Amino acid sequence: MGGTDPDAGTGSAAGAAGDGLRVAVVGGGAVGVTAAHDLARAGADVTLFERGDLASGASGRAAGVLYDAYAEDIDAEVGARALERFRRLSGTGEFSFTDCPYVLLARDGDGDLAEAIEGAAERMRVHGRDVETLGGEELRGRFPSLRVDDVTVAAVARNAGWADPGSYVAAVADLAESAGVEIRTDSPVAVSTAPPGVAVASEAPVTRRFDAVVVAAGAHTKQVLADAGIAVPLKPYRVQALVSSREYGGPMWYDASAGAYARPHPAGLLAGDGTVPVEADPDEWDRDADDWFVEDVGGTLRERAGHDPEVDRAWAGLCTATPDGDPLLGAVADGVFVAAGWQGHGFMRAPATGEAVARQVLGESDGTPQFDPTRFDGDEAFEISEGMAVDTESDTDAGTDDRTETRN
Ligand SMILES: Cc1cc2nc3c(=O)[nH]c(=O)nc-3n(C[C@H](O)[C@H](O)[C@H](O)COP(=O)(O)OP(=O)(O)OC[C@H]3O[C@@H](n4cnc5c(N)ncnc54)[C@H](O)[C@@H]3O)c2cc1C
Numbered sequence: 001m002g003g004t005d006p007d008a009g010t011g012s013a014a015g016a017a018g019d020g021l022r023v024a025v026v027g028g029g030a031v032g033v034t035a036a037h038d039l040a041r042a043g044a045d046v047t048l049f050e051r052g053d054l055a056s057g058a059s060g061r062a063a064g065v066l067y068d069a070y071a072e073d074i075d076a077e078v079g080a081r082a083l084e085r086f087r088r089l090s091g092t093g094e095f096s097f098t099d100c101p102y103v104l105l106a107r108d109g110d111g112d113l114a115e116a117i118e119g120a121a122e123r124m125r126v127h128g129r130d131v132e133t134l135g136g137e138e139l140r141g142r143f144p145s146l147r148v149d150d151v152t153v154a155a156v157a158r159n160a161g162w163a164d165p166g167s168y169v170a171a172v173a174d175l176a177e178s179a180g181v182e183i184r185t186d187s188p189v190a191v192s193t194a195p196p197g198v199a200v201a202s203e204a205p206v207t208r209r210f211d212a213v214v215v216a217a218g219a220h221t222k223q224v225l226a227d228a229g230i231a232v233p234l235k236p237y238r239v240q241a242l243v244s245s246r247e248y249g250g251p252m253w254y255d256a257s258a259g260a261y262a263r264p265h266p267a268g269l270l271a272g273d274g275t276v277p278v279e280a281d282p283d284e285w286d287r288d289a290d291d292w293f294v295e296d297v298g299g300t301l302r303e304r305a306g307h308d309p310e311v312d313r314a315w316a317g318l319c320t321a322t323p324d325g326d327p328l329l330g331a332v333a334d335g336v337f338v339a340a341g342w343q344g345h346g347f348m349r350a351p352a353t354g355e356a357v358a359r360q361v362l363g364e365s366d367g368t369p370q371f372d373p374t375r376f377d378g379d380e381a382f383e384i385s386e387g388m389a390v391d392t393e394s395d396t397d398a399g400t401d402d403r404t405e406t407r408n
Contacts, residue, residue: 005178005179006089007037007041016042016043017042017043017362017363017364018039018040018043018361019044020043021039021043021044021045021211021212021361021362022045022210022211022212023036023045023046023047023210023211023214023361024047024048024049024196024212024213024214025039025047025049025181025213026049026189026213026214026215026216026217027050027057027216028054028169028173028185029055029057029058029059029060029216029218029346030055030059030165030168030169030172030346030347030354031059031339031346031350031354031357032048032050032217032339032354033169033172033176034353034354034358035214035355035357035358036048036173036181036214037172037354038354038358038359039181039214039358039361040179040180040181041179044361044362045180046176046180046181046182047184047210048176048184049184049188049198050183050185051186051187051189051220052185053186054170054185055169057218057220057318058219058318058346058347059166059168059169059346059347059350060165061165061241061315061316061317062165062347063263063270063347064162064164064165064263064347065160065162065261065263065348066083066160066161066162066163066347067102067157067159067252068082068159068160069102069104069124069129069155069157069159070124070129071123071124071127072123072127073127074368074370074371076124076127076128078349078353078356079348079352080129080159081352081355082350083160083161083348084351085355086161086168086351089168089171089172089351092175093167093170093171094164094167094170095163095164095167095168095170095171096163096167097161098161098264099160099161100160100251100252100264101156101157101251102156102157102160102254103143103146103154103155103252103253103254104155104156104254104256105117105139105151105153105154105253105255106151107150107151107255107257108150108151108152109150109257113256114151117153117256118133120155121133121155124157129157129159130157130159131155131156131157132156132158133153133154133156134153135152136149136151136153136154139154142156143250145250145251145306146250146251146305147303147304147305147306148304156251160252162252162263162264162270168350184200187200187201188200188201190204191213191215191224191227191228192207193228193229193334193336194334195209195334195335196210196211196334196335197210198213210335211335212336212337212361213337214338214361216339216354218236218282218340219318221234221338221340221341222235222236222320225332230332230333230336230378231377231378232328232332232338232340232341233322233323233376233377233379233380234320234321234322234328234340235279235280235382236280236285236318236319236321237275237276237278237280237318237319237320237321237384238274238275238276238278238280238286238318239272239316239317239318239319239344240272240273240274240276240293240297240316240317241270241271241272241273241274241317242270242271242293242294242309242311242312242313242315243265243270243311243312243313243314244267244268244269244270244271244301244309244311244312245268245310246268246269247268247269248264248265248307249264252264253304255300258296258303258304259275260272260273260296260300260301260304262305262307268310268312269301269305269309271297271300271301272297274316277384278384280318285318286316287315288316289315289316293314294311294314298311319344320340320342320343320346321341321382321384321385322341322382323376323380323382325343325385326341326370326371327343328341328371328376329341329356329360329373330367330371330374331373337357337360339353339354356368
């Protein structure tokens, strides 16, 4: 790939805060490659270990829907920072970011949902997000491809777009290598603490010592940390997506009543959700989409967009849930950091969360208390929150812990 690093001379990448620091990053998904890249640009000596191929976890299966339309301040900030970096990276290697508005809507019959969307759009605006509220007529005028006779009000986020997640990982990994990161694929590792280190399966029992270890191992994160004696409350669960080869030129949308979303795709259209709120085994799970999902999402596409899908492929992947829906982002032991628990929003936030964990490793930030992994004991019992997009229970005051977002 090559090309100029768009992050050269910006943010933490500009300094030499990492000089002399030896860091292992576990996981070659969107978060791991971003963290590795930023750490190397700050002067650290970084090795990234990936058990399979780069992007062989959730990042290679994500839908690539991107927006900053979050109702809570910290989430909105993270989303906005991520979009800034996605845009800056666009055109590097095969990666491109395509601007596209994101419409969040619910059927009229779902009174609570429609009301919650309206309230959340207001809170997004309070946090500086470019989100407007449209009535049914305006919505129809603006997006003639959507069928919205049953919609009285919708939120439209304008700072949004889509991208191919695999090409993000490839582009950032290339930049990371150019910045000096050693990338080792087919290298599953076990993590150890006090002092931090990793043991590559093929080299066991040799443990390599590092000054810091970042665990961004997606669905395997809980297991990797548990083997190191660190308990975190994380549950992997299946979500699903499909690509239809029939043309679609409308906006991205999430139908909160149906629990399904869609976006344009080079082959036609990509649609998804199909959340299965049951803890999955990260080593043994069904990678194919379920028939019910293909049928359900097909029905929603016909109803909402007049799109009769011609299914090209349909698949499942694993997301990770936490008890409160917020990520685990920060130190869990001396020199050991975790970055996981994205509740289906890990790709769109990866440029910012990878950056955030890198800054913590460099000692440039103490992290966000709300995301501090030590807020939990690790043994909490909790339910996986479903694909339901809109929290109808939330307080309507700005700045409270309210979430209006798709959980892909
Ligand atoms: C169908 C689907 C649609 C989605 N759509 C969206 C979307 O539109 N927008 C969005 O923001 N998010 C979406 N997501 C969620 C998103 O994919 C994830 O949140 C995000 O990719 C997580 O990135 P990550 O780097 O944290 O984890 P991953 O991409 O899972 O990377 C973790 C890596 O760690 C590696 N690993 C695990 N254990 C070890 C070990 N012991 N040693 C070395 N390596 C190890 C794995 O092989 C994996 O490659 C979707 C997910 C799915 C499945």
